[in-house]
Amino acid sequence: MKILIADDHDLVRDTLSAFMENEPDIQVTTAADLDGACEEARKTLFDLILLDYSMPGMNGLEGLSKAMEAGDGRPVAIMSGIAPKAIAQDALDAGAIGFLPKTMGAKSLVNAIRFMAAGETFVPVKFMTAEEAEPENPIAKGLSQRELEVLSGLCRGLSNKEIARELDLQEVTIKLHVKTTCRKLNAKNRTQAAMIAKEAGLF
Amino acid sequence: MKILIADDHDLVRDTLSAFMENEPDIQVTTAADLDGACEEARKTLFDLILLDYSMPGMNGLEGLSKAMEAGDGRPVAIMSGIAPKAIAQDALDAGAIGFLPKTMGAKSLVNAIRFMAAGETFVPVKFMTAEEAEPENPIAKGLSQRELEVLSGLCRGLSNKEIARELDLQEVTIKLHVKTTCRKLNAKNRTQAAMIAKEAGLF
DNA sequence: TTAACTCCTATCAAAAAGGATAGGACCTGA
DNA sequence: TCAGGTCCTATCCTTTTTGATAGGAGTTAA
Numbered sequence: 368m369k370i371l372i373a374d375d376h377d378l379v380r381d382t383l384s385a386f387m388e389n390e391p392d393i394q395v396t397t398a399a400d401l402d403g404a405c406e407e408a409r410k411t412l413f414d415l416i417l418l419d420y421s422m423p424g425m426n427g428l429e430g431l432s433k434a435m436e437a438g439d440g441r442p443v444a445i446m447s448g449i450a451p452k453a454i455a456q457d458a459l460d461a462g463a464i465g466f467l468p469k470t471m472g473a474k475s476l477v478n479a480i481r482f483m484a485a486g487e488t489f490v491p492v493k494f495m496t497a498e499e500a501e502p503e504n505p506i507a508k509g510l511s512q513r514e515l516e517v518l519s520g521l522c523r524g525l526s527n528k529e530i531a532r533e534l535d536l537q538e539v540t541i542k543l544h545v546k547t548t549c550r551k552l553n554a555k556n557r558t559q560a561a562m563i564a565k566e567a568g569l570f
Numbered sequence: 571m572k573i574l575i576a577d578d579h580d581l582v583r584d585t586l587s588a589f590m591e592n593e594p595d596i597q598v599t600t601a602a603d604l605d606g607a608c609e610e611a612r613k614t615l616f617d618l619i620l621l622d623y624s625m626p627g628m629n630g631l632e633g634l635s636k637a638m639e640a641g642d643g644r645p646v647a648i649m650s651g652i653a654p655k656a657i658a659q660d661a662l663d664a665g666a667i668g669f670l671p672k673t674m675g676a677k678s679l680v681n682a683i684r685f686m687a688a689g690e691t692f693v694p695v696k697f698m699t700a701e702e703a704e705p706e707n708p709i710a711k712g713l714s715q716r717e718l719e720v721l722s723g724l725c726r727g728l729s730n731k732e733i734a735r736e737l738d739l740q741e742v743t744i745k746l747h748v749k750t751t752c753r754k755l756n757a758k759n760r761t762q763a764a765m766i767a768k769e770a771g772l773f
Numbered sequence: 774t775t776a777a778c779t780c781c782t783a784t785c786a787a788a789a790a791g792g793a794t795a796g797g798a799c800c801t802g803a
Numbered sequence: 804t805c806a807g808g809t810c811c812t813a814t815c816c817t818t819t820t821t822g823a824t825a826g827g828a829g830t831t832a833a
Contacts, residue, residue: 375673376651376672376673377672377675377676378586378670378672378673378674378675378679379582379585379672381676381677381679382582382585382586382588383581383585385585385588385592385676386584386585386588448579448651469579469581469582470580470581471581472581472584473580473581473584473588474584476581476584511809513809513810521761523762524759524761524762524763526759526788526789526790527789528789536812537812537813538789539811539813539814540810542792543811543812544810544811545790545791546790546792554727556729556791556819557761557790557791558724558727558761558764559726559727561761562725562726562768565765566768714779716780716781729818729819729820730820731819739780739782740781742781742782742783742784743780743781743782745820745822746781746782747781748820748821749820749821749822752821759789759820759821760820760821774833775833777830777831777832778829778830778832779828779829779830780828780830781827781829782825782826782827782828783824783825783826783827784824785822785823785824786821786823787820787822787823788819788821788822789818789819789820790817790818790819790820791818792816792817793814793816793817794813794814795812795814797810797812798809798810798811798812799808799809799810799811800807800808800809801807801809802805802808803804803805803806
């Protein structure tokens, strides 16, 4: 079974591949960025391609599409250290065969890899509870949908006016949401709210 | 040789320890957070304690002191995935025996660990070039010392007035620095500047 | 010394953000 | 149906931020 691991952290890559190579039937190839991964994928047909989410060239999930193309239809999965749940869903929607948070144990990882190499979609149970009203991210807890949308705007440094345009609302309404969001996040102002969201890996 | 690895990512911990255990003379103990690490450190005398920089309980370099205390003088090193250079220096200043970015290869890691377990300070060459005028962080490039200090305030969501008090300057001066900093970072406003700095791993 | 540079301060003015309060629309569960 | 919730809008007012422009202090290099 051939798998390709792409991660820009040498340490992660080395130890991960060393660990996988302990499995008798697994052969690991590695790459340090998206371009390298695509190159390998074009040379060899892998049973599974593992991409780090925050790796040079990835640019969000854009890199996923490129890798899927280069992999010529072979299963591609996303790994991430921060692992916001929304991204797992997005990755699956974009055609990924699975999503692996780095908080997973190495043993379960091997199982997950076998699973995905067999063509089955894999996402850890924690992420499968998408249907339930899980707090997904402790920070997002207590924030309404609207407030999250506004917070997203804050994180991009948009003004109230710009957020209003984007969400097709009045500026005053945004001001209200900003205020309540700040209160809920225990932030003194919009900048602090944005930093808190960023810190929490949200967005 | 006994070493303790503390990292909240199961995957990193498992593969790292599995890799280290391949070395005939190395025994690895692991912990998932700072408290766990301190507990282990009090039970056993390790030759080296490796702490992830962004791990529950660490709170910057506060956790380093706690671990050093718990380790009763045994060498403690900091690992980090994002690895801003300033933190490496701070870690050493705070008494760490070394600093390991996760961009290191696994082989060099083993060497570094042996080195540090022997009581020698270790920091990768890339970080040793501290004396030279290295851009350390591409974002920080072009920003003056003052501007960095102001940017730090922005990242904490402080108002101009608060930053002025902190730096013992007039508010107008801060306004100027904020403006030029925004221009240099290509940010539209203070919030965006803060996000850019955060994104770059600065602060 | 002059020139160029950074850093600090100042004033004037416009835009944006922050805070309080109030009312209407809508949904949902009792 | 009614009460309670969220969401949207509005007005009024204060504070903060942003922008433009200008000058003084200090350092460094030609």
